Amino acid sequence: MFRDMRRFKQKLTESECEAVLQKQKRGVLAVLGDGGYPYTVPMNYIYDNGCIYYHSAVEGHKLDAVRAYDKGSFNVLSDGELTDDGWSYSFLSVTAFGRLRILTDESERIEKLRLLGQKYFPTAEMVESDIEKNARRCAVIELRIEHLSGKRVHER
Numbered sequence: 001m002f003r004d005m006r007r008f009k010q011k012l013t014e015s016e017c018e019a020v021l022q023k024q025k026r027g028v029l030a031v032l033g034d035g036g037y038p039y040t041v042p043m044n045y046i047y048d049n050g051c052i053y054y055h056s057a058v059e060g061h062k063l064d065a066v067r068a069y070d071k072g073s074f075n076v077l078s079d080g081e082l083t084d085d086g087w088s089y090s091f092l093s094v095t096a097f098g099r100l101r102i103l104t105d106e107s108e109r110i111e112k113l114r115l116l117g118q119k120y121f122p123t124a125e126m127v128e129s130d131i132e133k134n135a136r137r138c139a140v141i142e143l144r145i146e147h148l149s150g151k152r153v154h155e156r
Contacts, residue, residue, distance in 0.1 A: 095150070
């Protein structure tokens, strides 16, 4: 179902892909939006146990798209490094394909919000305070990865 990478010499291993997902802070979620048009949105996320999790408002385009069609993809780029030529970059690109669902179990939703907070907030106190103030207005979306691929990119 998923294509093999054409430039196989640039292919990342699964563990290299997972390392990029663990380290980076943002990526772009792609879903099937209104009228069958692709809808992409930059997202903060966590990678946990073979899944990617995002927080969201409890209503909106993204959630409507997930409810209508449960397949999506997520792309993450590493920070990259300037190459010796002084103008191009070398970076890693990882794309995850999978099934999306909105978490409905309250304890699972709070657990993932806590993990998200731990990645982005400087203190545990701030995480708990934010959960207390905002969790009721937050949905959590899971992307259960079915296919993961990555490559080394050298701009020229």
